[in-house]
Amino acid sequence: MIDFLYGAAALLLLLTGLGLARMMWGPAPADRMMAAQLLGTGGGAIALLIATASGITAIIDIALVLALLAAFAAVALTLGEPGTKQPDGQANP
Amino acid sequence: MILVDMFTMAAVGAGMFFFLAGTVGLLRFPDTLSRLHALTKADNLGFGFIVLGLLPQSPDVLSGLKLVVVWLLVQLAAATAGQLIAQFVGLERRRDPAA
Amino acid sequence: MTLLPDLALVLLILTAAVWTVAVRDRRDAVIGFIVVGLLLSLAWVRLNAVDVALTEAAIGGGATGLLLLRACARLVPRPAESVLPHPAMWILTGLLCSVIAAGLAAIVVMPVEPPATLAPEAAANMGELGLGNPVTVVLLAYRALDTLLEKVVLVLALIGVWTLTPEQFWGGAPASLRAQQSSGALRLLAQVLPPVGVVIGVYLVWNGADHPGGTFQGGTVLAAMWLLVMMADLREPPEIRLHTLRLLVILGPVVFLVAGFAGFWIANGFLSYPPAFAKPIIVIVEAALALSIAVILGMLVAGPAARAPR
């Protein structure tokens, strides 16, 4: 069972790692952010698998923090670029 | 005991399958919004199945509870991030229709 | 255990790092840096450093990414950005960096025997204090002076940021953090997530006494929740002249100092605790520190005042 869980974690790392190709290809910033997003949730799942396999339950807390902040980068992306118009017509400082 | 382990293997395996589908979709789908669709599948179903599979293996009630909380948080984050990224794509397209 | 997963993880980290440095667009570079941070937190798990992994997940994946993306949103790109140094410079720098990497790698491959460790000293401290997390023991008892000075550094950094306020805006509020486009989804997230996040932050601080976690991790999570509320435009950043805000900023270091000086007459010297009360004192200090860290990190991201006080 433990070997299975470690194996699953390794495979998951490989899968989410393949997602990094999308980060490099892009082409839009949104595509790159999606790769980061996949890595955030994939990393959480990997942490859960390792936590269960190793019996160190504290690792679950890492998944907790990763899940809590998973949407954070996507929110920060919407802060925009300088010189773009805001909805109320003012230029973004 | 064996039954529980089999359940875990099946559920984690199903979770891996959805992560695989999500990654393949993220890499192979032709445009940004359909890639986003693939991603949210991995987030929701893949993560959900893995948590479901790990639940019977959790050593105490608190750990199990935390697993469920993690899953709920990922649900919320995936849904919101999906929305926000889609809005961001729309915003970029309006600014620069060529992109 | 085979080393293959570790090798794969290392390869991913290095690929993402190279891409971060090599990519043209600076916002893409920030995304690359966030990815490196996420991967590194997994690496810390493999290095058996769960406390550090928590910190890296909270700061590397969350707070630094937000700070840098916000910088991208406010800094106008300059035309000089496309000017690159001469190719001979690249090659020379590349060679020099490879030499440094090779030197570090040589140190890593040929380790000292037996490995240097201070773990037994830390363990000796642990028995006296009644805490279960060795890293917290080191942070708040064995090397408490370092932690205290680090808090002072945080306060100094915030003062440094605040001194960059233009004359006419002194005392006012930092620039708004609101997103480019108001969004129902974001507002929902900022209403649902903070209650859960605050519970998790407090849990990390409380749990930090005996298990991985602690003031930094909890404080960062609290700061992240506050920033989320500000980004969703539910709250504006507070004016920096507010006395409550300034009190909260120095609360942690002051409580830590008071506990430290109290050590002179209730125990045997600066920053030493009487064994009977060590745990309650440390928990109180941790709570105050976490609150201060949350406020300081939030205000560091918000930046100097950008509008006149009302």
Next chain:
Amino acid sequence: MIGTATVYGLCASGLVAIGLYGLVLHPTPLRKVIAFNLLGSGTFVLFGVAARRGGAAGFLADPVPQAMVITGIVVAFASTALAVALLLRLQETGASSIETTPPEQQDNGAS
């Protein structure tokens, strides 16, 4: 025989080199800040390797380097924030050698 710690030690050396390269060669300050953070992460991982090797007295890893790294990560964040604030102020005052930004780069609520 190469152990887990060694693998991550090599990773750390690579990170330091990559970060240093970017720090030296990138012309823009913001990219330098990012590269500097990569360099810092590499240094932290080196500490982590030392911690993992120093696992003794019943610990999986030496807690002292771990505590130093946690302190380091937080200080690195604070200095990054200060650097970003300095860059923004530099832009506002237009004090850089290349003046391309209009001087009124201030917040909406300024008026």
